Amino acid sequence: LKVLHQCSEDEGRRLKKREKNRVAAQKSRKRQTQRADVLHEACELLEQRNRKLRREVDSLSEEQHLLTEALRAHEPLCPIMHCSFTSSMLHPSARYLTIFDFSEPVKSLF
Numbered sequence: 001l002k003v004l005h006q007c008s009e010d011e012g013r014r015l016k017k018r019e020k021n022r023v024a025a026q027k028s029r030k031r032q033t034q035r036a037d038v039l040h041e042a043c044e045l046l047e048q049r050n051r052k053l054r055r056e057v058d059s060l061s062e063e064q065h066l067l068t069e070a071l072r073a074h075e076p077l078c079p080i081m082h083c084s085f086t087s088s089m090l091h092p093s094a095r096y097l098t099i100f101d102f103s104e105p106v107k108s109l110f
Helices: 002-077
Strands: none
Touching: none
16 A cells, blocks of 8 residues: 555656646747747848848949049040149148139139
8 A cells, every 4th residue: 555655646746847847948949939030030130130221232333423423524535634733742631722823713624
């Protein structure tokens, strides 16, 4: 009878331990799923930001290309580019401003 009672207690402890372990595993899986959801959401946000930044890079590259082409088209017509002095002769902080005399009205170049 005592052995039977001992087996019953052992079985009860084993079942209690098994239930506790099942609950702990369930909580662990839930936390893991929540972490995965948070990471997935963060990944989505980063991918959206990446796409936006790539569009911005493309737009800025196109703008740079257009401005470079405009500068190339302008260079042959620009009187400043054909002056006899070099830019190193100018003060660095006011490189292009010092070549103009603002005391007289400027005549149209075009």
